[in-house]
Amino acid sequence: MSFAMKSLLSLCLSGVLLLGAGPAATAQRATASPYHTRFAVDGPIILGLGAINATGLYLVQQKSGLSEAESAALDRNDIPKFDRFAAGRYSDRAQLVSDITCYGSLVVAPGLLALNPGVRGKYGQVLGLYVETMAITAALFTMTVGTVYRYRPFLYGPEGGTKRTSKISTNSFFAGHTGHTATATFFAAKVFHDFNPDSPAQPFVWGAAALVPAVVAYSRMEAGKHFLSDNIVGYAIGATAGIVVPQLHKSARRTGYSFTPIQGLNVNGHSYGGLLLAKQL
Template sequence: MNTIRKCSFMLLALLFCYLSSWGQSSGPYYLSFKKEIVYGGAGAATTLLGNYLRSKTPDLMRSDLELEGINFIDRVATNFSSEKADRLSDKTLLASAGLPLLLLAGRDTRNDFGKIAILFTETMLLNQGLTDIIKSTSLRPRPYVFDENLPPSTILRSNDRASFLSGHTSGSAAASFFFARVFSDYYPDSKLRPYVWGLAIGMPAITGYLRVRGGQHYPTDVVAGYLLGASIGYFIPVLHRKPSQKSKLSWSPTGNGLYLNYRF
């Protein structure tokens, strides 16, 4: 994860260098240097803060484990610890993160991909930072630590109390919803839109299910991660939309003259 963060910071810095000299194309999004400093800076700041808090998270102690404190909805997750599901969730997260690359297939999005890359970097940085901050403040033990078959010699670490919320699910949702929102903004009349949104909704849901089956998270962790990631992935592009250029004044001829309409 540290490597991903370093790459994200490098990409963000590189894109900011080009941003000031780029002209704005005819796409649906408009970037400004000041605005991107705010969004990008917020993403970088939360990521740094989250990473710092995670590094200060104390190790999990056996005395911290209280199964009675797990609500009845989440308790089902304590029965799961599938390594196969855990590994598969890594792959679905990676697949979700790669979805925006499909935008290179379209001419309009390919021509605007530098701009899209900036928005995607902001999205993923902000999502990662907020996810880490929440994990570090909730300190919730992961479900697998309650497994009766867990060897007594198992050494519990700080990451074993990072259950809430699901970072895999939030990351998958952020990338998937970003992809669907951007696709819809560039190609509003495309017949592929229902399939794109279906993919965007389904990928983080599958990832979340696998995280529960893998004993890594409780159902509520997954729901919270889904909502966080989907919100960030959806609204970062929305906040960069160009203002409507449609004229407020419209007119049309009638049989006896001219009809004027002004939209407030």
């Protein structure tokens, strides 16, 4: 797959999200946000996740790399068979592709949401949700990488130079580039979906959201940075965070569920109290 093709795929999300900026989306400018957020709740959550990230980064810095002798002693036969095909791969070009696609998606995916009329009026809220969502993925990533030693695929080949003895050579699990890209693209697709539930662009938006992190995952394997299993875990974590966090913030008006405190007297004169769960049909 050429560099131009991969770059084109990374722009797919851009094009399909812009489809929502047509007449159908224009009619939704006055639509209320489907989400309910509270600074008193979400603010401390973000700060707590930031503290977890800092702890994870500290643990990463405390890791040690392999010596040249230890690196030379690695045996690809010790790798599970479904991951073994990636052992020994190395490509600076593929790493560049993965970097550009990943870091670009972190800015482009949420940025494009501001171009959608349905989202624009609530963009501050959406941006806050995006920060919280990315913080969850980052916290899971840094804590995992900081505590798990798994050697990168390129160590099982002759290339890598000084990277072979660097502490980053033990950071194979899980794939952070893939995880963060999936978080960004699936978050954008989920928000677009919630603000534009009747948009004909829905299949294309979700398709692009799934494709871009897959390109990153492929590039990371070609670069010798991650095995297939590392990418599968990263993809799953990122996609889950990107969808679940906005869903958990859906307002009762949009989900159809509401909780109401109730109290009173029954026919026998006894008092009662509790919560009434209602579902809008």
